[in-house]
Amino acid sequence: MVRDHNQLRKLAIVPAYNEQGMVGRVVRDIHRHAPDFDVVVIDDGSLDNTTAEAEAGGAVVIRHPFNVGIGGAMQSGFKHALRNGYDVAAQVDGDGQHKPAHIHDLLAKLHTSGDEADMVCGSRFRGDPGYRVPIGRRIGNLIFSVVLSAITRRRITDPTSGFRITNRRGIELFARDYPHDYPEVEAILMLHAHRLRIHEVPVRMNARGYGRSSIDYPRSAYYMAKVLLALFIGLFRRRPTPIEEPPDTSEGEPVAPGAAISGAGHAPRGS
Amino acid sequence: MPDLSAVFSLAAGGQLDNRVRIVAVIVTAVLLGLVLELVRRRRLIERYALLWMVVALILLVLAIWNQLLAHVSNAVGIEVPANALFIAGLGLAFLLLLHFSVITTRLSEETKILAQEVARLDVEARAARAAAVNGERAPNDERSPGEPWRPSATHAAGLAPPATGESGGESQPGRSPSTADQ
Numbered sequence: 001m002v003r004d005h006n007q008l009r010k011l012a013i014v015p016a017y018n019e020q021g022m023v024g025r026v027v028r029d030i031h032r033h034a035p036d037f038d039v040v041v042i043d044d045g046s047l048d049n050t051t052a053e054a055e056a057g058g059a060v061v062i063r064h065p066f067n068v069g070i071g072g073a074m075q076s077g078f079k080h081a082l083r084n085g086y087d088v089a090a091q092v093d094g095d096g097q098h099k100p101a102h103i104h105d106l107l108a109k110l111h112t113s114g115d116e117a118d119m120v121c122g123s124r125f126r127g128d129p130g131y132r133v134p135i136g137r138r139i140g141n142l143i144f145s146v147v148l149s150a151i152t153r154r155r156i157t158d159p160t161s162g163f164r165i166t167n168r169r170g171i172e173l174f175a176r177d178y179p180h181d182y183p184e185v186e187a188i189l190m191l192h193a194h195r196l197r198i199h200e201v202p203v204r205m206n207a208r209g210y211g212r213s214s215i216d217y218p219r220s221a222y223y224m225a226k227v228l229l230a231l232f233i234g235l236f237r238r239r240p241t242p243i244e245e246p247p248d249t250s251e252g253e254p255v256a257p258g259a260a261i262s263g264a265g266h267a268p269r270g271s
Numbered sequence: 272m273p274d275l276s277a278v279f280s281l282a283a284g285g286q287l288d289n290r291v292r293i294v295a296v297i298v299t300a301v302l303l304g305l306v307l308e309l310v311r312r313r314r315l316i317e318r319y320a321l322l323w324m325v326v327a328l329i330l331l332v333l334a335i336w337n338q339l340l341a342h343v344s345n346a347v348g349i350e351v352p353a354n355a356l357f358i359a360g361l362g363l364a365f366l367l368l369l370h371f372s373v374i375t376t377r378l379s380e381e382t383k384i385l386a387q388e389v390a391r392l393d394v395e396a397r398a399a400r401a402a403a404v405n406g407e408r409a410p411n412d413e414r415s416p417g418e419p420w421r422p423s424a425t426h427a428a429g430l431a432p433p434a435t436g437e438s439g440g441e442s443q444p445g446r447s448p449s450t451a452d453q
Contacts, residue, residue, distance in 0.1 A: 065384045180316055226317045233310050233317075 013077030016094025027057030130204025
């Protein structure tokens with residue numbers, strides 16, 4: 001890291017779907033605990049007042065005309081970060097589960113690790129999770145953790161955590177390609193395939209503040225199957241991301257030259 | 272009244288020819304391999320891959336597990352178990368087709384919404400451009416002339432109704448990164 005950290009442009013991406021009761025508080029908490037972060041809320045086709053609440057909290061809001069899912073929402077955030085020249089992007093869920101007070105713990109690790117860390121994940125399972133994690137969630141997480149740790153040869157304790165922060169390399173990668181639904185686990189595999197490094201920092205989380213978890217019983221079965229299939233297939237992909245494809249955004253994409261060069265540099269062709 | 276139990280026991284005991292089972296195994300294996308390869312090439316997303324894999328596995332189980340197929344065909348009154356296998360395959364394919372019709376309906380609805388959104392943005396962009404050419408200020412534009420667009424709370428709050436949809440920098444495709452990255 002050459003530049004002074006204070007000069008880095010930092011963005012907090014807050015995906016939110018029907019979170020009118022929580023999203024305003026999340027935005028204000030980010031402003032209070034991490035005033036150096038701009039906040040963009042991705043309103044993923046909410047049917048309630050999520051957009052108004054987020055704007056009242058002082059966030060820029062990107063509205064999807066209909067619900068496209070958490071993966072597409074996060075990718076919108078990364079595209080926004082890339083287009084506007086942000087150096088650091090954090091994900092803070094709009095349901096209030098992630099504590100903005102921890103953002104600077106993640107950021108510190110991103111910096112102190114230098115080129116070692118391209119993404120820092122907040123892990124509930126390296127210390128006190130902060131709330132009672134349901135047993136089913138723990139088991140699912142453990143399975144992903146074992147598989148991913150074996151693949152990446154790093155100890156990854158909380159691959160399903162969405163509370164993470166990444167640098168310019170991660171932003172460029174994820175703006176180009178991000179998994180569809182339940183993207184967190186696959187995103188780690190993508191980073192690994194591109195030789196980007198992942199670190200974890202212990203964080204505490206809240207039980208969900210408002211609304212229902214998007215993952216109920218039949219969906220959790222689909223979650224397990226989908227992610228395990230994606231991890232399995234990922235092992236057989238020579239090139240995890242379609243790099244050669246032209247960027248799918250409009251012509252005049254401002255980042256195209258720089259991103260293409262640095263992207264090619266970071267991303268080895270074979271695995 | 273003829274004794275039907277003999278017929279039923281015969282039907283229940285009737286087994287698929289081993290050749291049929293081998294063919295069934297080969298067909299499902301090819302289907303599974305094809306599905307996995309399509310996912311690997313990013314031509315198929317995992318959601319639909321899982322759907323096809325579940326269907327293939329159901330047919331595979333029915334083809335291999337004779338007892339189960341016999342019970343099923345007995346329960347619904349099909350005398351030849353192989354026919355039950357056909358019916359099951361046909362039914363599952365029918366369900367898949369119906370499912371995809373539902374998805375197609377949703378996709379066309381979403382495409383329509385996208386087209387309408389793009390058209391609305393185009394009108395607004397042209398109006399703003401015309402206003403700029405005439406030396407006027409576009410409504411809700413707080414920038415001084417020449418100042419690059421920036422994401423800021425005031426800008427977002429300045430947009431009149433939330434329904435207009437603040438769309439980040441997407442309405443400003445021509446900016447260069449150097450101006451935004453000071």
